[in-house]
Amino acid sequence: MKDDRPWLAPFLSMLFLVVFLGLWHLATLKTEREVIVDPEYAALIGAAAATGGQSAMPGPAEVGAKLWEHISDPFYDNGTNDKGIGTQLAHSIARVAIGFGLAALVAVPLGFLIGMSPLVYKALDPFIQILKPISPLAWMPLALYTIKDSNVSAVFVIFVCSLWPMLINTAFGVASVRRDWVNVARTLEVSRLRTAFQVILPAAAPTIMTGMRISVGIAWLVIVAAEMLVGGTGIGYFVWNEWNNLSIANIITAILFIGVIGMLLDLTLARLARAVTYRE
Amino acid sequence: MSQPFLKVEGLAKNYPGVTVFEDIHFGIDKGEFACIIGHSGCGKTTILNVLAGLDEASDGVVIMDGREISGASLDRGVVFQGHALLPWLSALDNVAFGVRSRWPGWSRKEVVEHSAKYLEMVGLDGAMHKKPAELSGGMKQRVGIARAFAIQPKMLLLDEPFGALDALTRGTIQDELLAIVQATKQTVFMITHDVDEAILLADKILLMSNGPFARIAEIVQVTMPRERTRSTMHHDPQYYRIRNHLVDFLVNRSQDYAGENAITHDAKHPPVVTPGLDQSAEVVELPRQTSRAPAEKARAY
Secondary structure (H helix, E strand, O other), X not given: OOOOOXXXXXXXXXXXXXXXXXXXXXXXOOOOOOOOOOHHHHHHHOHHHHHOOOOOOOOHHHXXXXXXHHHHOOOOEOOOOOEOHHHHHHHHHHHHHHHHHHHHHHHHHHHHHHHHOHHHHHHHHHHHHHHOOOOHHHHHHHHHHHHOOHHHHHHHHHHHHHHHHHHHHHHHHHHOOOHHHXXXXXXXXXXXXXXXXXXXXXXXXXXXXXXXXXXXXXXXHHHHHHHHHHOOOOHHHHHHHHHHOOOHHHHHHHHHHHHHHHHHHHHHHHHHHHHHOOOO | OOOOOEEEEEEEEEXXXXXEEEEEEEXXXXXXXXXXXXXXXXXXXXXXXXXXXXXXOOEEEEEEOOEEOOOOOOOEEEEOOOOOOOOXXXXXXXXXXXXXXXXXXXXXXXXXXXXXXXXXXXXXHHHOOOOHHHOOHHHHHHHHHHHHHHOOOOEEEEEXXXXXXXXXXXXXXXHHHHHHHHHHOOEEEEEOOOHHHHHHHXXXXXXXXXXXXXXXXXXXEOOOOOOOOOOOHHHOHHHHHHHHHHHHHHHHHHHHHOOOOOOOOOOOOOOEXXXXXXXXXXXXXXXXXXXXHHHHHHOOX
């Protein structure tokens, strides 16, 4: 059926957004309350806090202003604990890229090997099954102890969490390549190397890309938590730092950015996946 | 008599507890077109895979052109049942994939020209750059045939290549295959379930008895003149004799070669019959009711 009202879905999206912002605005409206504390105490700690009128939860306007502030100056640097959100995101993205890239370099060839050989598959399966469900953050202390560098440890954690989905998907994709296609290569006396690169790799590519997409999603989830632990730079550290500053507006801004970047990462891999997908 | 081009001796295939076929002997001469007919489960595809070098027999040898077959080789082109085209490559690249392997020293231009020539031969000049998913079932199988011919194998192995096609397309491609095979004098071994297809294409038809313990029960020489066409073939009185003989075998006799009351025959030299020349068969003329029903049934094979 042809969609004869293509504007309807975006319109509804906008509507939901407006309703949400409206409710948010109403919920955080500042109300003047009577002074309920001792005036002397109020004088001591500041009138606003004393009245309870100032909630730490900002309204949409406040967050919008903060957001604009960050967008207009994303890369400022006022010392260790006050860097622009662009800089923080760049650090996180770089960690994810390095960890994910290294994981791909290991997982794809290893997955290929596992997928090609039922024997290796069976031999490595128990290890994979046990290692796969371990929260990547559980590796953090071990990484910090052995690597002794918080930055590298964060990358290591990303590496570990990206590894499994790519490994398992590559092995599965390679193992389930249609027998016929491999037989074609055999009857045409195509060398093993050429068969691997020109038959098995393209045949398994969509499955491998699915694994990569899952991996990058998990990596982006994990980097925030990892950076909260290791500190220094990155969007996770930024969120934790702003929590210590009790700047909820900054935290909400950061959350928005985390969502947008996560979406962009997923879109990029989805685009790549589409490029290698074939129709049978 | 000289040795046939392809010689199969004592071929057998056992799985634990089951012998699919055993004591398979036959030969195919150079330029000969042999079809093999038999019920499902008699191991036709296994025999073809052994000839292709994709499967290993439990016993017996296959000798082609004086050398024993071991492993797959460019000497034997295979057309697979499910076309088996690589879906991410265009029709041209699918053919070129094999051509490049056959002649590794060729330049890209030579490979493309050679591949295109064979696609033109099967009437696909207009669809060279299409992906398999954009081609119809018949066109896909044509690409498969072009791919097998393009490597100029010493022998062609066809595993029920037209099984999945509709009757009209099947007829057209059969005619094309016939023309190409006659022009190239290609040696062919083909599995089919279609009795008419076998009569149209083959010089001889190997009849396989039912499995387990399947074997070659008979070799039917198709004695009709080689210049057959689908449209005129049924005017030849030989056609019905051969057809009746084949259908009769499939429906009534194929199960008589194993079990307790098995027909014993020399497996090394299965009887060679020429029902087409058998005048007596015509005199007897099978009763219409009985010959009809099996014919209807045979269509399903």
